Amino acid sequence: MSSPSAITIRRFAPGDGAVLLAMVRALAEDHDLAAHLIASASDFDTAFGPDDGRRGAFIAEVGGKPAGCAIWHGSFSSFRGKEVLYLEDLSVLPEFRRRGVGRALMRQVAQECRTRGWASMFWVMMSSNGRGRALYEGLGAEVDDGLAWCRLRGAALEALAT
Amino acid sequence: MSSPSAITIRRFAPGDGAVLLAMVRALAEDHDLAAHLIASASDFDTAFGPDDGRRGAFIAEVGGKPAGCAIWHGSFSSFRGKEVLYLEDLSVLPEFRRRGVGRALMRQVAQECRTRGWASMFWVMMSSNGRGRALYEGLGAEVDDGLAWCRLRGAALEALAT
Numbered sequence: 001m002s003s004p005s006a007i008t009i010r011r012f013a014p015g016d017g018a019v020l021l022a023m024v025r026a027l028a029e030d031h032d033l034a035a036h037l038i039a040s041a042s043d044f045d046t047a048f049g050p051d052d053g054r055r056g057a058f059i060a061e062v063g064g065k066p067a068g069c070a071i072w073h074g075s076f077s078s079f080r081g082k083e084v085l086y087l088e089d090l091s092v093l094p095e096f097r098r099r100g101v102g103r104a105l106m107r108q109v110a111q112e113c114r115t116r117g118w119a120s121m122f123w124v125m126m127s128s129n130g131r132g133r134a135l136y137e138g139l140g141a142e143v144d145d146g147l148a149w150c151r152l153r154g155a156a157l158e159a160l161a162t
Numbered sequence: 163m164s165s166p167s168a169i170t171i172r173r174f175a176p177g178d179g180a181v182l183l184a185m186v187r188a189l190a191e192d193h194d195l196a197a198h199l200i201a202s203a204s205d206f207d208t209a210f211g212p213d214d215g216r217r218g219a220f221i222a223e224v225g226g227k228p229a230g231c232a233i234w235h236g237s238f239s240s241f242r243g244k245e246v247l248y249l250e251d252l253s254v255l256p257e258f259r260r261r262g263v264g265r266a267l268m269r270q271v272a273q274e275c276r277t278r279g280w281a282s283m284f285w286v287m288m289s290s291n292g293r294g295r296a297l298y299e300g301l302g303a304e305v306d307d308g309l310a311w312c313r314l315r316g317a318a319l320e321a322l323a324t
Contacts, residue, residue, distance in 0.1 A: 039243025081201025120315035140318025153282035156302025
């Protein structure tokens with residue numbers, strides 16, 4: 001029997017799409033980006049249901065309740081010349097913060113990285129994310145500020161491609 | 163017969179690893195990051211030789227000479243719930259700049275994105291990269307500053323995974 005506050009991590013299982021969506025929504029709301037969230041629960045079931053070795057999601061539970069998630073996929077580093085791991089999202093639901101859930105998820109992702117023989121994992125965060133920075137620097141991550149996120153979509157993408 | 167200044171774009175072909183490495187090196191030197199470049203030409207031949215649909219590289223030529231490259235791979239957007247395109251590198255050799263090579267490469271990548279049915283492409287740049295910003299904003303890209311790049315590798319990665 002696990003204690004009520006025990007943290008367990010499991011892989012995404014078919015039907016977990018709604019759980020994952022709730023966590024991505026919590027993350028989006030934290031960053032005032034909820035208007036950009038257009039994913040559906042079934043999108044996640046489609047993307048993470050089959051384990052194709054290219055991407056995956058971990059769900060953290062505290063006392064058996066969903067508490068957080070980590071979403072990752074393989075990336076390619078041109079400086080390294082090899083595959084590395086990209087951490088797309090790390091989210092902990094507000095009521096489960098400050099209990100080590102984020103750290104437990106980061107550890108699981110680091111193990112995934114090592115299992116695959118990838119020498120590095122990377123992610124992007126907002127420089128203003130102090131809670132994230134404290135966690136990541138505490139784990140020995142290098143954090144380099146001064147970056148910009150660039151995106152081309154919709155009419156601009158269509159115009160360029162035409 | 164093409165004019166001496168005609169820009170042509172082709173896909174990476176077996177043996178192009180050395181050409182690609184020279185371009186990634188130019189990019190690394192531009193950003194004072196050459197010390198971090200550990201990829202070899204054969205790494206690129208291994209990664210981009212077989213077309214697995216997950217990643218690719220385009221080589222731009224001007225008058226038949228290698229002038230620039232774009233390296234991309236598939237990524238997953240948790241906000242969109244679908245695959246999108248990630249542009250890992252865009253590089254134009256110094257002597258071929260200001261001739262539209264970067265724009266031609268971006269157009270090719272946008273076409274790749276559309277061909278695959280992906281609704282968005284994204285990339286990360288240093289906020290201080292004024293030349294890149296001018297190009298990208300001119301193409302209608304959204305550029306959001308205030309981001310940090312985070313990386314875990316070596317002893318810190320090993321310690322977390324253990």
